[in-house]
Amino acid sequence: MHSHIPSTETPGTAPAVDRAASVAARRRALVPLTLILAPLAVLTLVGLLLLWPGGEQVTSAAPGTSGRELSHPEATVQTVAPYECPAPGQRNGPEAGPRMVTCATVQARLETGPEAGGIVTVEVPAESYRSGLEAGDRIKVIRVFNHQTGPAMYAFYDFARTLPIGILAGVFALLVVAVARMRGLKALLGLGFAYLVIIKFMLPALLVGESGLLVGLVGAAAIMFVVLYLAHGFSARTTTALAGTLFGLLATAGLGLWAAGAAHLTGLGDSDGVTLAVYNGQVDLSGIVLCGIIVAGLGVLNDVTITQSSAVWELHELAPERSARQLFGSAMRIGRDHIASTVYTIAFAYAGAALPIMLLINAYDRPVLAVLTSAQIAEEIVRTLVASIGLVLAIPLTTAVAVAVVKAVGRAGPEAPGPASGDNDNDNDNDDPVRPDPVASQQA
Secondary structure, three states: OOOOOOOEEEHHHHHHHHHHHHHHHHHHHHHHHHHHHHHHHHHHHHHHHOOOEEEOOOOOOOOOOOEEEEEEEEEEEEEEEEEEEEEOOOOOOOOOOOEEEEEEEEEEEEEOOOOOOOOEEEEEOHHHHOOOOOOEEEEEEEEEOOOOOOOOOOEEEEEEEHHHHHHHHHHHHHHHHHHHHHHHHHHHOOOOOOOHHHHHHHHHHHHHOOHHHHHHHHHHHHHHHHHHHHHHHOOOOHHHHHHHHHHHHHHHHHHHHHHHHHHOOOOOOHHHHHHHHHHHOOHHHHHHHHHHHEEEEEHHHHHHHHHHHHHHHHHHHHHHOOOOHHHHHHHHHHHHHHHHHHHHHHHHHHHOOHHHHHHHHHOOOOOHHHHHHHHHHHHHHHHHHHHHHHHHHHHHHHHHHHHHHHHHOOOOOOOOOOOOOOHHHHOOOOOOOOOOOOHHHOOO
């Protein structure tokens, strides 16, 4: 057997020495981050315990619904009979007759509920019929059963969308796993945990009247502590991104608290807020607006902080001789591009969600400034601006912390094998030997 036994003077022993040194440096770099994040984790757990909903929510029955039982069974359309009906909400002039639209009478077979298998007849309004309705479609109906007057009554409620949404969700999950592999699967698990926190903690806590600010901060922090480490592993870069994310959450919450008060965002800008206030006397609508501001910026904040943290490590590996100032400047050039594109993403997402409201307000030919400052649009504008400001503040902080940590770790730290490395999840993310030219990257 042919072998080479290197002496202590040869480079053969250098990797083992460098590996041990990088692990030790990595652990030293994690110490200050742990000292910052550990108390925040403890506060998050205490907040979950204190705010966890345990009381009874107070609800009021709508006028005239005493003794009624409401449910929403699904039904399959059997026949559709269109007919002309007057358009709702119109005022007839002295000469012109009423404007007519097409409504429909639908016979449908109940698929769920106490009378499953029975046939019911419901009237479908024009706006629902116009979207397309034919035999075989699944719809939801309202079942009203009055214990005093006898048989149940049915009315059209909405279309059943379980199947198309389920198909889209399945395609999304398959594509995420196919492209991102194990990391994509972990991200989906984290997404499931996030919705679990929202459904099981945040919504019930808000319904029993807890502070929207505290519920938003505690719930968002709990989500980020689990989601980031689950998707990206336990490592210095993930911990750095978590620190930047939590800072962005605090900035968003503080600014949102001021903006909600200064702009008098009451939560009564739409009918949903009014209905919620009527049915639940404990709920704080202004707090719900603030909680929504915090949650709305959570995903994009997570995106930019983990990207900035990873960018700092990649840039350092390409040119480890760069000074901390040069590394910060290079990473911030990436961050500025990310800020520009992400701000557009947030703004267009909210504009799309508020488009029907904007069209309705514009239909009354009101001045642009009056439209932008109306209750419905003002909430979306404040949400967009607050989330964007939190995002912008989080990027330089995340970059500065990442630069400090990566300089302490050294070039081989994040990729070196060892018990402290959390980035190697067998995804082979770094198996492409082609690296961009660091000089060209610096000049870009």
